[in-house]
Amino acid sequence: MKVVSVVGARPQLVKLAPIAAAFARTAHEHIIVHTGQHYDADLSDVFFSGLGIPDPDVHLGVGSGSHGIQTGAVLAAIDPVLDREKPDWVLVYGDTNSTLAGAVAAVKQHLPVAHLEAGLRSFNRRMPEEHNRVLTDHAADLLLAPTDEAMRHLAAEGLAARSALVGDVMVDVCLRIRDDVRADGHPAPALPEGIDPTQPYLLATLHRAENTDDPRRLADLVAALNDLPLPVALLAHPRLIARAREHGIKLDQGAVRVGRPLPYAGMVAAVLGAAGVVTDSGGLQKEAYLLHRPCTTLRPETEWVETLEGGWNHLVPDPHQLPEAAWAELATRPAPETPTGTPYGDGRAAERVVQTLEQQA
Structure with missing residues (x-):
């Protein structure tokens, strides 16, 4: 064949x-x-x-x-x-x-x-x-x-x-790499400069067209990340860098520190080291779920509805419309006690x- x-x-x-x-x-x-x-x-x-x-x-x-x-x-x-x-x-x-x-x-x-x-x-x-x-x-x-x-x-x-x-098949590779990272003694992830991997931090990505193409929406989402009470390691996709430059939006301010996308093992290590994840990526939502880290998804819907069970993932399409304290509490919430199960x-x-x-x- x-x-x-x-x-x-x-x-x-x-x-x-x-x-x-x-x-x-x-x-x-x-x-x-x-x-x-x-x-x-x-x-x-x-x-x-x-x-x-x-x-x-x-x-x-x-x-x-x-x-x-x-x-x-x-x-x-x-x-x-x-x-x-x-x-x-x-x-x-x-x-x-x-x-x-x-x-x-x-x-x-x-x-x-x-x-x-x-x-x-x-x-x-x-x-x-x-x-x-x-x-x-x-x-x-x-x-x-x-x-x-x-x-x-x-x-x-x-x-x-x-x-x-x-x-x-994402489960196949995610669990294998997770076990490799653990076997290697949880090496410190390669985070953006200014973020201490030994202290609590959030891992973030933002790249979808509906979140980056409109200047006002992108500015609002970046401002919401800037306002969070934990340091935010923003792994910046080329689309995000290009749109932010085009719209005159500064990414590296407030809580946010900007870094480059990581190799997959580095990403798994970064998720394992994080207190939580904020993203619009379908793949990262699922990786957070598989690695037992709470996720906040900057979209009104998700293809991976199983991640919503038990509060592991929350959909927040417009965090800037929430009271600042409510947004901060949601994005930095601890991992739920509910088991994730194996839907994937x-x-x-x-x-x-x-x-x-x-x-x-």
């Missing part, structure tokens, strides 16, 4: 790590195509080296651009690759422009498409990620769902016959993905 994995952004590289390892234990041919959607080394290269992922077999180098330009560039560049390889499966990951472009290119060549992390829904049609995941699910031949909730969404859209519950699987999802592709090939 020949499988082409199409990846291009940080979360997809994390998901690729256990999939690549699972394929390496078989005789199947696994070809990695990196679109270059995340072209910053902090968001791409370090994940290949840090997670032990084989170097990409093909690097398309599409870089940045509007959604249309970026999606079109991947479509044009990947077409000859798929035509040459003619794989048994094209495996696309998550909800990025690379995901949609890889699926459309494969469908046009009548190649079977499998979508990893299928069935997630925010029900917010303003999110580019929501368009990508819905369109990919309806184009794909095999829908690899991470949770029971995702399976219910797919069934509601008439896609049950194409769906399989495999679990979440047992850490063996990648094996089930390979087995399911074998059975359906």
